[in-house]
Amino acid sequence: MIAEIGHYALVLALGLALIQGVVPLVGARKRDDTLMAVAGPTALAQLVFVAIAFMALAACYVVSDFSVVNVFENSHSAKPLIYKISGVWGNHEGSMLLWVLILALFGALVALAGGNLPATLKANVLAVQSWIAAAFVLFILGTSNPFLRIPNAPLEGRDLNPILQDIGLAVHPPLLYLGYVGLSISFSFAIAALIEGRIDAAWARWVRPWTLAAWMFLTLGVAMGSYWAYYELGWGGWWFWDPVENASLMPWLAATALLHSAVVMEKRNALKVWTILLAILAFSLSLIGTFLVRSGVLTSVHTFASDPTRGVFILAILILFIGGALALYAWRAPALKQGGLFAPVSREGALVFNNLFLTAACATVFVGTLYPLALEALIGDKISVGAPFFNLTFGPLFVPVMLAMPFGPLLAWKRGDALGAAQRLMGAAALALVAAAAVFAVNGDGPVLAPFTIGLAVFVMLGAVTDLVERTGLLRVAPAVALSRARGLPRSAWGTAIAHFGVGLTLLGIVSEATWGIERIVSLKPNNVVSLRSYDLTFDGLTTRQGQNYRQLTARFTVRQGGVAIDVIEPSKRTFATRQTSTTEAALMSRGASQVYVSLGDTNNDGSISVRIYHKPLVLFIWLGAVVMVIGGAFSLSDRRLRIGAPKPARKTGGSLQPAE
Amino acid sequence: MTRKQRRLVLIGSGVGVLALAAVLVLSALRDSIVFFNSPTDVVEKEIAAGTRIRLGGLVKPGTLTRGDELAVRFEVTDGKSAIPVAYKGILPDLFREGQGIVAEGVLDPAGFFKAETVLAKHDETYMPKEVADALKKQGHWKDDYGKKK
Numbered sequence: 128m129i130a131e132i133g134h135y136a137l138v139l140a141l142g143l144a145l146i147q148g149v150v151p152l153v154g155a156r157k158r159d160d161t162l163m164a165v166a167g168p169t170a171l172a173q174l175v176f177v178a179i180a181f182m183a184l185a186a187c188y189v190v191s192d193f194s195v196v197n198v199f200e201n202s203h204s205a206k207p208l209i210y211k212i213s214g215v216w217g218n219h220e221g222s223m224l225l226w227v228l229i230l231a232l233f234g235a236l237v238a239l240a241g242g243n244l245p246a247t248l249k250a251n252v253l254a255v256q257s258w259i260a261a262a263f264v265l266f267i268l269g270t271s272n273p274f275l276r277i278p279n280a281p282l283e284g285r286d287l288n289p290i291l292q293d294i295g296l297a298v299h300p301p302l303l304y305l306g307y308v309g310l311s312i313s314f315s316f317a318i319a320a321l322i323e324g325r326i327d328a329a330w331a332r333w334v335r336p337w338t339l340a341a342w343m344f345l346t347l348g349v350a351m352g353s354y355w356a357y358y359e360l361g362w363g364g365w366w367f368w369d370p371v372e373n374a375s376l377m378p379w380l381a382a383t384a385l386l387h388s389a390v391v392m393e394k395r396n397a398l399k400v401w402t403i404l405l406a407i408l409a410f411s412l413s414l415i416g417t418f419l420v421r422s423g424v425l426t427s428v429h430t431f432a433s434d435p436t437r438g439v440f441i442l443a444i445l446i447l448f449i450g451g452a453l454a455l456y457a458w459r460a461p462a463l464k465q466g467g468l469f470a471p472v473s474r475e476g477a478l479v480f481n482n483l484f485l486t487a488a489c490a491t492v493f494v495g496t497l498y499p500l501a502l503e504a505l506i507g508d509k510i511s512v513g514a515p516f517f518n519l520t521f522g523p524l525f526v527p528v529m530l531a532m533p534f535g536p537l538l539a540w541k542r543g544d545a546l547g548a549a550q551r552l553m554g555a556a557a558l559a560l561v562a563a564a565a566v567f568a569v570n571g572d573g574p575v576l577a578p579f580t581i582g583l584a585v586f587v588m589l590g591a592v593t594d595l596v597e598r599t600g601l602l603r604v605a606p607a608v609a610l611s612r613a614r615g616l617p618r619s620a621w622g623t624a625i626a627h628f629g630v631g632l633t634l635l636g637i638v639s640e641a642t643w644g645i646e647r648i649v650s651l652k653p654n655n656v657v658s659l660r661s662y663d664l665t666f667d668g669l670t671t672r673q674g675q676n677y678r679q680l681t682a683r684f685t686v687r688q689g690g691v692a693i694d695v696i697e698p699s700k701r702t703f704a705t706r707q708t709s710t711t712e713a714a715l716m717s718r719g720a721s722q723v724y725v726s727l728g729d730t731n732n733d734g735s736i737s738v739r740i741y742h743k744p745l746v747l748f749i750w751l752g753a754v755v756m757v758i759g760g761a762f763s764l765s766d767r768r769l770r771i772g773a774p775k776p777a778r779k780t781g782g783s784l785q786p787a788e
Numbered sequence: 789m790t791r792k793q794r795r796l797v798l799i800g801s802g803v804g805v806l807a808l809a810a811v812l813v814l815s816a817l818r819d820s821i822v823f824f825n826s827p828t829d830v831v832e833k834e835i836a837a838g839t840r841i842r843l844g845g846l847v848k849p850g851t852l853t854r855g856d857e858l859a860v861r862f863e864v865t866d867g868k869s870a871i872p873v874a875y876k877g878i879l880p881d882l883f884r885e886g887q888g889i890v891a892e893g894v895l896d897p898a899g900f901f902k903a904e905t906v907l908a909k910h911d912e913t914y915m916p917k918e919v920a921d922a923l924k925k926q927g928h929w930k931d932d933y934g935k936k937k
Contacts, residue, residue, distance in 0.1 A: 483801065487808070728879070
């Protein structure tokens with residue numbers, strides 16, 4: 128019964144989406160307030176019905192109703208409650224439903240917070256948002272219905288893939304989807320602007336906070352996925368250039384570019400046409416990302432073709448939205464009025480530079496990810512494009528972005544003083560050179576790139592600090608004056624500096640881990656000792672225990688430093704009976720930002736066990752940097768509310784919606 | 789500068805960056821892609837020793853031997869041909885005899901495949917797609933095996 132309620136609610140949501148996609152549009156065309164006003168209530172009602180559908184599916188999972196195919200295939204009665212719930216989005220059908228739920232949530236937020244938007248713009252935005260919702264709900268109902276029943280209900284389910292039974296992967300998809308779907312708002316605004324043929328700085332002021340919020344979720348989502356891969360897969364790697372990872376990196380790069388070009392549009396009313404294009408591209412990449420990961424096209428081009436309805440539907444959605452948006456863009460964009468002028472060396476120029484290189488880097492990732500798929504589909508050759516490709520393409524394109532990053536905020540709008548900025552960055556550059564020289568001295572025969580990239584990371588971080596020092600005049604005026612100036616700085620200035628600092632931090636983590644990380648693969652018997660830098664790890668022995676739905680083999684290691692025991696770490700391997708699979712649970716010992724990482728391999732015939740042991744210096748900076756970027760984003764977001772005052776904070780108004788879910 | 793000149797500078801630098809990206813992509817594609825081959829491909833195409841490839845197939849039952857210091861040897865087969873593989877390190881969680889795997893490495897002149905990485909399928913229903921296709925080609929394919937779900 129619950130499943131049927133969910134199914135019915137989803138059908139009703141489709142009906143609402145169709146109404147919302149047409150009526151306000153007609154209203155905006157005819158300037159009919161009554162018709163335009165339909166958009167708000169339907170957006171809210173849509174959220175309510177999609178939420179009912181989602182809750183219904185979640186309820187089926189919680190009570191383990193195995194008569195529902197989706198639950199049978201992805202759940203098990205012995206699974207812990209949290210993974211029963213996260214199992215809802217651990218599969219294609221359920222994740223699509225979560226996607227639509229978040230889409231409806233964003234639509235409702237625009238309806239609630241958009242009171243001060245021009246009426247026609249609001250109506251158009253909500254209508255476009257609703258087309259996306261309609262297409263996706265239709266896709267779910269037509270090809271990926273999670274509410275289908277099995278005539279003879281099995282007694283037990285097939286369980287969720289064990290590697291997904293992890294807290295990291297329970298929160299990773301919702302975060303990522305908040306990012307992906309958040310970009311739909313910028314997309315809808317872009318399309319609405321094209322329909323109206325009018326766009327101004329107020330438009331950018333509206334789009335920027337939404338893009339920023341989406342970007343923050345996307346950053347967290349990507350970082351979370353990377354950390355999960357790091358500790359769960361047991362290989363010690365944190366980024367594999369896997370198509371699934373690239374699918375989330377591409378929208379992130381486009382959103383980062385959009386974030387920066389929207390600043391130019393808001394402050395200087397320039398780059399309008401480009402910003403619109405980026406908004407379209409960012410969401411298009413999100414759509415492609417969503418489908419790449421969940422549709423099965425990565426598992427095999429052939430499974431995709433063997434289920435033609437789903438494949439054709441996905442292609443139709445992609446062509447309709449991406450192709451349609453780009454066609455509309457080609458038709459209407461020339462009509463948009465050109466904005467302010469600027470010299471090549473200026474804040475705008477720096478932001479254009481950032482945009483050019485970010486989009487070029489994004490394009491190389493796109494080629495590397497989709498080229499093998501295209502080649503296989505067209506010619507049948509099977510190739511793999513791995514880390515070497517991306518290191519050779521993405522790396523060189525990202526270096527200029529990093530080099531230019533500290534200059535951007537120091538340049539004035541319209542016409543900047545490159546020499547002046549360079550002078551102010553002398554201190555940062557000098558310290559960066561010192562750092563590079565120090566690395567070179569310590570690491571003389573190591574990789575040549577290490578001193579350069581460490582220097583670059585230091586330059587980026589100190590550049591961000593320089594920006595703040597310059598703005599507050601810390602070294603020129605009395606500390607009290609500097610403090611009061613710091614308090615008076617716009618929050619977005621703080622946000623920029625903090626986020627840029629985070630980028631440097633991430634780079635520092637990446638380079639240290641890659642340069643100084645060491646790996647030992649050994650086979651150990653009890654009481655054997657492995658030495659790793661200053662640590663001695665003693666293998667104490669193995670124990671087994673029974674978990675809720677798995678058996679666990681745990682190894683115990685005592686870590687000593689200079690003969691003193693400082694920690695005990697216990698890596699383990701879990702075997703899940705229902706799927707006959709096992710997962711590796713690596714053990715991590717953090718000291719500062721560095722980690723000792725131990726993961727178990729096979730047990731050998733002679734009673735020894737194979738173990739991977741890594742020491743990874745400053746590895747935590749990789750993810751900490753991402754968190755710092757998000758904090759910077761949050762600062763910038765809080766600035767919007769204070770300064771423009773007009774639109775109510777989106778997130779806060781969202782609070783009143785919570786009971787409906 | 790006039791508006792037109794400025795626009796030219798903007799477009800010019802855009803084209804320049806894109807050209808740079810294209811050059812990087814093309815040169816990297818030439819040097820760093822790896823082709824997938826089944827054991828039969830390796831035999832029939834007479835792939836030269838030292839070429840970096842991905843080799844995929846099933847681990848032939850009864851061929852797995854473990855040496856000292858985590859060294860392992862096994863044979864990868866697609867039912868028609870089999871290639872001996874040498875690997876040193878920890879095998880993935882799901883590595884078993886009779887399972888589908890993909891190994892990346894180089895062919896040694898001595899006639900075996902020296903693997904640097906070995907990947908096994910992710911769960912009991914998923915088989916690396918290249919392996920599934922290679923097996924299909926040799927007619928050793930059970931339809932119910934490998935289909936997602």
